[in-house]
Amino acid sequence: MATSDEVLLDVKGISLAFGKVQAISDVSFDICKGEIRSIIGPNGAGKTSMLNCINGFYQPQRGEITYLGKTRRAMRPHEAARRGIARTFQNVALFKGMSTLDNILTGRMMQMKRGLLWQALYWGPNQREEIEHRKRCEHIIDFLEIQAIRRTPVGRLPYGLQKRVELARALAMEPTLLLLDEPMAGMNVEEKEDMCRFILDANDQLGTTICLIEHDMGVVMDISHRVVVLDHGSKLADGTPEVVGADQHVIDAYLGVEG
Amino acid sequence: MAETQQARLGRVLELLGPFLALALVVALFAVLAPDRFLSAYNLKTVATQTVIVGLGAIGMTFVIVSGGIDLSVGSLIALSSVVTAVLLREGWSAPGAVGAGILIGGAMGALNGLLITRLKIVPFVVTLGTMGIARGLAKYLAEEQKVDAPAAGLSELMAKSPDPAWLVLSPGVWLLLLLAAAAALLLGRTVFGVHTFAIGSNEATARLCGIRVERSKLTIYALCGLFAGLAGTLQFARLTVGDPTTALGKELDIIAAVVIGGGSLNGGSGSILGSIIGAFLMAFLANGCTLTGVPNYVQEILVGGIIIVAVAVDRLRHRATE
Numbered sequence: 001m002a003t004s005d006e007v008l009l010d011v012k013g014i015s016l017a018f019g020k021v022q023a024i025s026d027v028s029f030d031i032c033k034g035e036i037r038s039i040i041g042p043n044g045a046g047k048t049s050m051l052n053c054i055n056g057f058y059q060p061q062r063g064e065i066t067y068l069g070k071t072r073r074a075m076r077p078h079e080a081a082r083r084g085i086a087r088t089f090q091n092v093a094l095f096k097g098m099s100t101l102d103n104i105l106t107g108r109m110m111q112m113k114r115g116l117l118w119q120a121l122y123w124g125p126n127q128r129e130e131i132e133h134r135k136r137c138e139h140i141i142d143f144l145e146i147q148a149i150r151r152t153p154v155g156r157l158p159y160g161l162q163k164r165v166e167l168a169r170a171l172a173m174e175p176t177l178l179l180l181d182e183p184m185a186g187m188n189v190e191e192k193e194d195m196c197r198f199i200l201d202a203n204d205q206l207g208t209t210i211c212l213i214e215h216d217m218g219v220v221m222d223i224s225h226r227v228v229v230l231d232h233g234s235k236l237a238d239g240t241p242e243v244v245g246a247d248q249h250v251i252d253a254y255l256g257v258e259g
Numbered sequence: 260m261a262e263t264q265q266a267r268l269g270r271v272l273e274l275l276g277p278f279l280a281l282a283l284v285v286a287l288f289a290v291l292a293p294d295r296f297l298s299a300y301n302l303k304t305v306a307t308q309t310v311i312v313g314l315g316a317i318g319m320t321f322v323i324v325s326g327g328i329d330l331s332v333g334s335l336i337a338l339s340s341v342v343t344a345v346l347l348r349e350g351w352s353a354p355g356a357v358g359a360g361i362l363i364g365g366a367m368g369a370l371n372g373l374l375i376t377r378l379k380i381v382p383f384v385v386t387l388g389t390m391g392i393a394r395g396l397a398k399y400l401a402e403e404q405k406v407d408a409p410a411a412g413l414s415e416l417m418a419k420s421p422d423p424a425w426l427v428l429s430p431g432v433w434l435l436l437l438l439a440a441a442a443a444l445l446l447g448r449t450v451f452g453v454h455t456f457a458i459g460s461n462e463a464t465a466r467l468c469g470i471r472v473e474r475s476k477l478t479i480y481a482l483c484g485l486f487a488g489l490a491g492t493l494q495f496a497r498l499t500v501g502d503p504t505t506a507l508g509k510e511l512d513i514i515a516a517v518v519i520g521g522g523s524l525n526g527g528s529g530s531i532l533g534s535i536i537g538a539f540l541m542a543f544l545a546n547g548c549t550l551t552g553v554p555n556y557v558q559e560i561l562v563g564g565i566i567i568v569a570v571a572v573d574r575l576r577h578r579a580t581e
Contacts (some may be wrong), residue, residue: 055467081469093467095460097527106457107468173468 006033007066008177008209009054014063016049016233023049024060024233031177036203036210038220041230042253047213048090050230051179054211055080055087068176084176088169088183090213092162096155100146100165103154104137107172137172143205144168144198160191164198171202178202180212184219192216196223221245229253276572277520277536280565284540288547295550303419303428305539305546310417310431311336311490311497311506313538315513316520317442318368318486320534321479323517324446326459326526327382329480331371332487333509334393337502339364339491341397344406344501353411360492361485367393368484372477382480390510397503406501413496431493435535438486443531455479459526515562516541519569540565 009031016024024046031037039047052058054065056075064071068083075085086107095103141147144164149157154165163183170178183199184192200223202208214220220227221241229236229250237247244250288296295301315332322329343360347353367389374385415422417431426433446452454475457465466472495501518524519540520533541562548558 057466077466078469078471081467087467089463089467093461093464095457095464095527097460098456106453169464169468 004033007031008033008068009211010066011050011054012064012066014050014053014060014065016046016053016058016060022233024053024230026063027230027233027235028063029228029235029238031209031211032226034203034207034209035225036199036212036223038212038214038224038227039230040214040217040220040227041236044232045230046233047230048181051087051181051211051213055085055179081173084173085179086170086173086175086177087179088163088166088181090181090185092159092166094154094162094166094169097153099151099153100157100168101137101141101150103165104140104168104172105133107169108133108137136174140168140171143171143201160187163187163191163195167195167198167202171206171208174206175208178208178210180210180214182213182215184214184216192219199223274521274530274533277533277540280519281536281540281543284543284547288543288551292547292550296547300419301546301550305542306432307417307419307429307497308546309538309542310429310435311494312509312512312516312541313435313535314438314486314490314493315509316516316534316538317439317531318483319513319517320442320520320522320529320531321446321455322382322483323514323522323524324459324526324529325455325476325479326462327375327476327479328386328514328524329368329371329382329483330386330510331367331390331393332483332490332513333506333511334390334397335364335367335484335487336491336494336506336509337504338367338393338397338400339488340495340498340505341401341406341501341503343492343495344408345400347408347411348406353413356411357413357492360495361488364488364491365481365485368487369477369481371484372480375480376473376476394503401501401503403503405503408495408499408501410496410499413492414499415496417493417497431496434493438489439531439535446531451475451478456527459528461527512541512562513538515566515569518566518573521573523573524570 007030011030012028014024014027015022027046027050039050041047049058053060054075056077056079059074064073065075067075067085095106098106141150144167146161146164146168149161149165154162157165167180167183180199184195187195196219199210199212203210212220212224224241226239227241227244228238229244229247231253236253237244237250315336319329319332339360342363343356346356346359351359371382371386371389374380374389375382378385415430416434418429421427421429446455454465454470457468457470458472458475462472491506494505498505516537517529517534518537520530520535520537522529522534544561544565545558548561
């Protein structure tokens with residue numbers, strides 16, 4: 001999907017500390033509508049903390065976040081979800097006892113509108129609504145090619161597939177902004193290729209803006225429109241993959257390590 | 260696929276397990292004391308004895324599915340029965356006193372929910388605290404003795420042989436079955452029910468999906484309190500006296516009923532039907548032991564053993580899915 005210049009999310013001067021440990025100091029960056037934006041940096045650079053600030057898991061001490069024209073210091077998780085920010089975790093965040101389909105349906109629950117009585121009765125308008133939700137879920141299942149495991153409890157799936165179900169759960173929310181925390185960690189090359197394809201397709205076909213944390217530099221340089229580099233909680237560089245890849249600070253601090 | 264077939268078999272066994280256990284207990288006592296155990300009168304007695312634990316187990320199912328625990332329900336039953344009795348003694352009408360008894364349970368449940376979500380203290384500790392507080396409040400209101408009060412027709416609710424004979428079972432039993440059906444719909448068919456499962460299954464993910472976890476938990480504990488309050492008013496109806504020391508340790512019977520019925524203390528699984536079966540199993544066991552002259556202490560040992568077996572089965576099941 002072509003990126004526009006319209007800013008979807010603007011992070012300004014965010015600082016976050018846990019006691020005396022400064023996790024993020026005065027970091028600013030923006031995410032434009034329709035782009036794939038990557039956050040990279042060594043371990044402990046504050047990448048996950050930044051995502052946690054964006055979707056309201058953490059409340060930064062300073063700074064502000066503007067999302068879809070609304071500015072605030074701290075988001076609340078349910079509010080972020082309601083306004084179209086979905087998220088996956090570094091370690092898989094799924095309902096292990098539930099089937100793939102139920103996990104994905106739960107991702108949509110928020111959008112169900114009928115009251116308790118209608119839901120309990122099931123008939124009528126509620127039935128139509130539920131059928132509509134299930135259709136959308138099936139669409140996402142097709143999209144991510146996980147038809148074969150629809151009914152399997154996700155606790156039994158191999159790790160790579162669990163990550164894919166997690167992506168499905170997040171996509172079921174029909175997010176405007178999708179935050180992915182190391183979606184390819186622990187995957188083999190083939191699984192990584194699949195995941196890359198799904199991320200690109202989600203961006204291209206569903207028009208989802210994506211903010212991604214990833215350690216595999218090849219992947220990051222390949223699929224990102226822009227990259228922001230964090231180190232020890234501060235912003236080191238920001239720009240297109242080419243610009244960032246050529247930045248001497250970045251090479252010294254991070255890329256150089258990989259040789 | 261072989262795996263899905265195995266999964267299906269597992270699910271069937273999960274549903275059938277409590278039924279099989281109940282059938283086993285009934286069959287055992289039917290052999291040991293055939294004439295008395297299976298008599299219509301005795302079966303009615305067992306059904307009536309199930310009401311208190313059954314009502315508590317309905318509320319507890321929501322709590323346990325959400326990954327929590329409520330140790331205060333036994334004390335809430337006592338508090339509610341005392342409140343009902345005191346108000347009747349003061350001349351309140353029966354519906355007013357019953358309503359107040361139910362509401363005091365709901366209010367204490369909401370207090371549990373508030374403490375758990377606002378102070379972020381684990382449910383075990385919060386409800387251990389309110390267990391003491393509610394029991395103490397009950398004793399204070401009752402001035403540390405049994406409260407005699409006019410039954411005001413309430414005892415009909417728990418009469419073993421109901422007044423219009425065509426009811427067959429006492430109104431309390433019908434109330435239990437009706438509320439169980441409603442609760443099963445609430446847990447199985449509504450967004451609130453799915454949220455309850457989601458929170459118990461993985462709280463962080465539930466938050467990510469936009470579920471207002473705090474609000475849901477508050478509702479869940481308040482609901483559990485309401486059911487305990489109702490159980491308390493029926494306890495008064497059964498005894499026609501408000502007793503602040505009643506239902507001591509009942510919370511454990513109630514939790515056991517839920518666990519026997521397939522509820523996992525890790526959260527994320529459990530069913531209303533299973534919990535009601537569990538409550539019946541406990542009642543049949545107690546009744547059968549009494550009829551066959553098995554001493555009380557053996558009964559307690561048996562119940563303890565059954566709880567451990569039920570949890571062990573639960574662990575095995577979980578190992579199979581992970």
